[in-house]
Amino acid sequence: MNAFYELYNVMNGKHIIMIYEGEFNQEITKTVLSMTENSFGDFGIESGIRKKIFNVMVEVLQNICKHQYNNHSAEPSALFLVGDNETDFIIVSGNIIENSKIEIVKSKIDKVNSMSKIELKEFYKVSRLESTLSDVGGAGLGFIDIARKTGEKIEYEFSPVTSEYSFFSQLARISKNDLND
């Protein structure tokens, strides 16, 4: 995958709307959201796409808050970036994940990536009806929602760090043109 070469280009071209690295919690999520919303005006982004970006950001940020690895010896630190190139807005996140959870995350993303728009709609509907909210308050619908809102594959990578955990990077892409396809 070339997502991280693309990230390099985004950073190099300084097409960054917002970047944050550090601790993640709901308060920081709110701050990151409002800072990004404030920059949307400067970038002249139309409201339909703005809402899409915002929605995807919420799911990505709350996934980090709810699922980031915390070994209790240090503050969990993660990375979040919103940028753009000529054709797309991109939302990139990176956080530490336990190796034992990699397969679960990978299979969830691979599943939504394999589905058509209509299959995703049906899968979301069934999953929402059958889901129960987890201990951390998630409905298990985040990746399905991201795939539906963006209409694109979710790109990801797991980079091993230790025998216990890895770095999970994820990139979601929102086209600047065909808003609803």
Next chain:
Amino acid sequence: MEKINIEGTDDTPKVVIDSEAGVFMISGRSLPEDVITFYQPIMNWLDSYSLKTPLKLDVKLEYFNTASSKIILDILLKLEELSEKSITTSINWHYDANDEDMQEAGEEFSEMVNVPFELIKY
């Protein structure tokens, strides 16, 4: 019935429930980290609804996260339960004309609950 009036914040919606005035409205943004705690008073209120007066829910949300989407479905299903107890219930789903995702979300909710459901563009 008890009245509920919760002011909206950056991540929680404004909720107004006043059955005497015929008002039941959820508006603004719903992206709390803990949706269960936030929505508990509303669920409790619906569970204890004992009037025969019709109950019309207006949902006018700008954003909601997936966890809220699950809870909103639960609320709509509670309205369906009430309608099975011969209480007239209905739902008005308001969406921004530029927001096709919110329109589609409304259409999908309408397919899942057996309660009169109106989609209203603003």
